[in-house]
Amino acid sequence: MTMPPNISESTPSLSQLKVAIGGIQKLSLVDYPGHVAAALFLSGCNMRCGYCHNPELVLPERLAPSIPVEEAMIFLKSRIGRLDGVVISGGEPTVNEDLPVLCRMIKSLGFDVKLDTNGT
Numbered sequence: 230m231t232m233p234p235n236i237s238e239s240t241p242s243l244s245q246l247k248v249a250i251g252g253i254q255k256l257s258l259v260d261y262p263g264h265v266a267a268a269l270f271l272s273g274c275n276m277r278c279g280y281c282h283n284p285e286l287v288l289p290e291r292l293a294p295s296i297p298v299e300e301a302m303i304f305l306k307s308r309i310g311r312l313d314g315v316v317i318s319g320g321e322p323t324v325n326e327d328l329p330v331l332c333r334m335i336k337s338l339g340f341d342v343k344l345d346t347n348g349t
Contacts, residue, residue: 317343317344
């Protein structure tokens with residue numbers, strides 16, 4: 230029987246994560262009901278909805294420059310004890326390959342994680 234690899238052995242470093250953070254909302258009282266939260270907006274989407282409220286995260290010609298994952302994690306670490314949740318939204322966050330790794334990293338800081346997705 231093979232044992233699963235140690236998480237530290239199989240987890241990419243922050244700079245290697247395939248996640249494009251297009252924006253950070255440092256405080257939200259409405260995006261995660263019952264939580265004082267921050268929101269990370271990930272770039273990329275597999276749909277082109279005319280009513281999208283974040284088109285700058287969806288359309289390749291409008292993509293905002295990415296915020297380094299390291300910068301986002303430093304911010305979240307500085308908010309331990311002040312925030313209790315992190316919303317991951319977009320765009321469509323599930324098009325980011327290392328989304329599960331990012332979620333585990335955020336949860337390891339003690340935050341609840343809420344994922345906003347179009348469900349496709």
